[in-house]
Amino acid sequence: MARDAxxxxxxxxxxxxxxxxxVAPGDKLLCGPGLRRQGRAHAxxxxxxxxxxxxxxxxxxxVYWVESxxxxxxxxxxxxxxxxxxxxxxxxxxxxxxGSEQASLSYLAFEGATKRNRPNVQVxxxxxxxxxxxxxxxxxELVCIDSCGRSNGMGVIGPDGLLFKVSLSIARKLLSPNxxxxxxxGELYPFEIVIGMNGRIWVKAKTIKHTLLVANVLExxxxxxxxxxxxxxxxxSENVP
Amino acid sequence: xxxxxxSNCERQFILQAIAERQRLDGRQxxxxxxxxxxxGTEYGCCIVELGKTRVLAQVSCELVTPKLSRPxxxxxxxxxxxxxxxxxxxxxxxxxxxxxKLNRLLERCLRNSxxxxxxxxxxxxxxxxxxxxxxxxxxxxxxNIIDAASIAAIVALSHFKRPDVSIQGEEVTVYTPEERDPIxxxxxxxxxxxxxxxxxxxxxxxxxxxxxxxxxxxxxxxIAMNKHRELCTxxxxxxxxxxxxxxxxxxKIAGVKVAEITELMQKALENDKKVRQEGGKFGFAESIPxxxxxxxxxxxxxxxxxxxxxxxxEIVTKAEPSPSLIPKPIVCxxxxxxxxxxxxxxxxxxxxxxxxxxxxEDIVPEPGLGNDNEKASKPTDVEIIQLSDSEEEELIIxxxxxxxxxxxxxxxxxxxxxxxxxxxxNNKKKQKKKGSQL
Numbered sequence: 001m002a003r004d005a006x007x008x009x010x011x012x013x014x015x016x017x018x019x020x021x022x023v024a025p026g027d028k029l030l031c032g033p034g035l036r037r038q039g040r041a042h043a044x045x046x047x048x049x050x051x052x053x054x055x056x057x058x059x060x061x062x063v064y065w066v067e068s069x070x071x072x073x074x075x076x077x078x079x080x081x082x083x084x085x086x087x088x089x090x091x092x093x094x095x096x097x098x099g100s101e102q103a104s105l106s107y108l109a110f111e112g113a114t115k116r117n118r119p120n121v122q123v124x125x126x127x128x129x130x131x132x133x134x135x136x137x138x139x140x141e142l143v144c145i146d147s148c149g150r151s152n153g154m155g156v157i158g159p160d161g162l163l164f165k166v167s168l169s170i171a172r173k174l175l176s177p178n179x180x181x182x183x184x185x186g187e188l189y190p191f192e193i194v195i196g197m198n199g200r201i202w203v204k205a206k207t208i209k210h211t212l213l214v215a216n217v218l219e220x221x222x223x224x225x226x227x228x229x230x231x232x233x234x235x236x237s238e239n240v241p
Numbered sequence: 242x243x244x245x246x247x248s249n250c251e252r253q254f255i256l257q258a259i260a261e262r263q264r265l266d267g268r269q270x271x272x273x274x275x276x277x278x279x280x281g282t283e284y285g286c287c288i289v290e291l292g293k294t295r296v297l298a299q300v301s302c303e304l305v306t307p308k309l310s311r312p313x314x315x316x317x318x319x320x321x322x323x324x325x326x327x328x329x330x331x332x333x334x335x336x337x338x339x340x341x342k343l344n345r346l347l348e349r350c351l352r353n354s355x356x357x358x359x360x361x362x363x364x365x366x367x368x369x370x371x372x373x374x375x376x377x378x379x380x381x382x383x384x385n386i387i388d389a390a391s392i393a394a395i396v397a398l399s400h401f402k403r404p405d406v407s408i409q410g411e412e413v414t415v416y417t418p419e420e421r422d423p424i425x426x427x428x429x430x431x432x433x434x435x436x437x438x439x440x441x442x443x444x445x446x447x448x449x450x451x452x453x454x455x456x457x458x459x460x461x462x463x464i465a466m467n468k469h470r471e472l473c474t475x476x477x478x479x480x481x482x483x484x485x486x487x488x489x490x491x492x493k494i495a496g497v498k499v500a501e502i503t504e505l506m507q508k509a510l511e512n513d514k515k516v517r518q519e520g521g522k523f524g525f526a527e528s529i530p531x532x533x534x535x536x537x538x539x540x541x542x543x544x545x546x547x548x549x550x551x552x553x554x555e556i557v558t559k560a561e562p563s564p565s566l567i568p569k570p571i572v573c574x575x576x577x578x579x580x581x582x583x584x585x586x587x588x589x590x591x592x593x594x595x596x597x598x599x600x601x602e603d604i605v606p607e608p609g610l611g612n613d614n615e616k617a618s619k620p621t622d623v624e625i626i627q628l629s630d631s632e633e634e635e636l637i638i639x640x641x642x643x644x645x646x647x648x649x650x651x652x653x654x655x656x657x658x659x660x661x662x663x664x665x666x667n668n669k670k671k672q673k674k675k676g677s678q679l
Contacts, residue, residue, distance in 0.1 A: 084248045096246055124249035162254045202250070208258045212265065 034066025073198035075134035082196030109143035111151035126157040161204030170222040244330035278509040282524035285401030289393040293383035298397035307370040315362020316372040328382040350465040354473035358427040384451035391434040432473040434465040435495040464495040468503040
């Protein structure tokens with residue numbers, strides 16, 4: 001019934017599959033998204049169940065998670081997302097992040113904001129913010145400053161540029177350090193990019209045409225293999241003046 | 242669930258892009274998205290895809306009493322439903338303005354234009370007539386619902402066949418499809434709606450707007466025509482002021498588009514008819530394996546294979562030349578077992594074989610098949626290795642790289658040769674094929 005997790009790495013699991021992890025007492029096991037504790041912890045290891053369908057992945061020494069395809073975002077604490085301001089009511093802004101509920105963003109949670117000095121945020125603006133509260137029992141809350149009070153790249157995303165939506169997995173892939181796609185594309189067309197973990201990406205390049213190109217390439221990268229992507233980039237580089 | 246609001250950033254961008262004659266998906270101003278028409282098993286069932294917008298149409302019929310004011314005419318009933326799966330903005334059970342507007346437009350386009358001959362639907366005047374019911378469901382909303390819905394409705398009506406009826410005196414007999422072939426409806430003409438979206442107070446116009454463009458537009462002009470260039474319906478919403486010549490220009494464009502779409506529809510109907518006559522398989526179940534109807538799919542795009550031939554040649558030249566055939570691989574050296582002579586050397590055989598085969602796989606990619614054969618055939622003595630503890634004697638260890646693979650069974654050698662030949666032949670064939678596709 002229960003499979004050994006070490007064997008299951010790289011295999012597809014369905015939601016509800018039980019996995020056992022051989023953990024020596026005193027060792028820590030980090031279970032990432034898609035796994036939750038279930039089953040009795042017995043002497044040989046602890047029991048976890050997959051709660052999503054996908055492929056089991058592992059990072060040495062003891063981090064496990066399930067990689068799955070998803071388009072709908074569920075707010076999680078600490079994640080950076082792009083939100084759209086929907087209403088301004090009193091002290092807080094209501095921001096749509098693509099989840100089931102709108103998140104609230106206090107106007108004091110911006111760098112250099114005081115009660116007298118309100119930030120310049122309008123309804124319909126894009127904000128890049130981080131979750132401080134995000135669980136299934138409470139309304140999610142966002143802030144645009146980090147723990148030191150600095151904005152650290154967060155805040156209102158400037159005028160122009162294009163916002164588009166991709167699936168969560170491609171957003172995660174693009175966020176990985178040394179992402180090839182972004183590097184190669186940046187060599188062809190220099191652009192500014194903000195990637196939100198809720199699948200929203202904001203791009204701005206020199207001209208509208210370049211921006212559209214970059215956006216379309218990033219959207220289609222999900223379904224291309226590396227070779228196909230290289231072909232596309234080669235074709236693009238021939239057209240770049 | 243609430244729909245995602247449109248940010249100022251997106252709105253600005255789309256308007257700017259339109260001012261520069263760019264569209265989000267790279268189309269030209271008057272271009273339509275790809276239209277795909279698929280039929281179900283039953284007559285009168287079809288799915289129309291206009292880009293990502295999907296509409297499902299189903300036609301059904303039943304015998305009812307006619308309206309008192311029109312005792313000799315059949316009844317046609319249209320119903321468009323916006324399913325919540327189409328967009329988070331649609332909630333079930335709630336009659337929104339958009340829904341009412343779309344339904345009215347469809348009715349005017351298809352009923353008032355008298356595209357279906359209702360007189361032919363009469364069975365017994367004043368007592369029994371056919372009531373044709375067209376149910377349209379929006380499965381995915383990516384803009385321009387009205388066009389997709391009108392195409393779906395008319396295609397489904399053209400595809401539909403009603404049961405045959407015979408009247409003997411007072412008796413009316415309705416035959417099942419098994420008893421008598423069903424009869425298609427008599428359709429005079431095919432009206433198709435074409436939508437034009439206007440931006441910046443009528444300065445710019447786009448044909449077939451996608452959802453983002455629809456959100457930003459000022460007004461919408463819908464023109465329904467048939468291929469004989471007869472206007473069936475015209476409706477302008479949004480309150481924009483349009484000039485006379487703008488409207489005339491739109492009608493001309495609509496004429497062209499309708500002709501193209503009608504041709505596509507006829508072709509689709511004919512294909513389906515042919516498949517059914519020949520006894521081939523039809524219906525949605527057949528379209529799914531070809532990935533014609535699936536939720537997540539991307540249209541096939543041509544991939545550039547310009548560099549493939551060069552790449553392939555590079556690989557071939559860089560690869561190790563496949564080992565040549567040695568007729569009699571007998572190497573005599575003290576302490577070695579020879580092919581065909583002596584028994585299998587049990588000493589250290591497993592480690593050596595493993596090592597050697599690992600090296601092989603790295604270096605020579607093509608004769609990979611040959612390796613498998615070798616593993617299977619298990620040559621007796623593979624290496625010429627003198628294993629002795631004495632340090633005075635020379636240790637001769639044959640390395641797989643660069644050296645002829647002596648000491649191998651002839652069979653495996655030949656097999657390797659043959660497989661490598663076959664593999665390279667296949668590569669050449671593949672190259673040729675790719676060349677012809679280009």
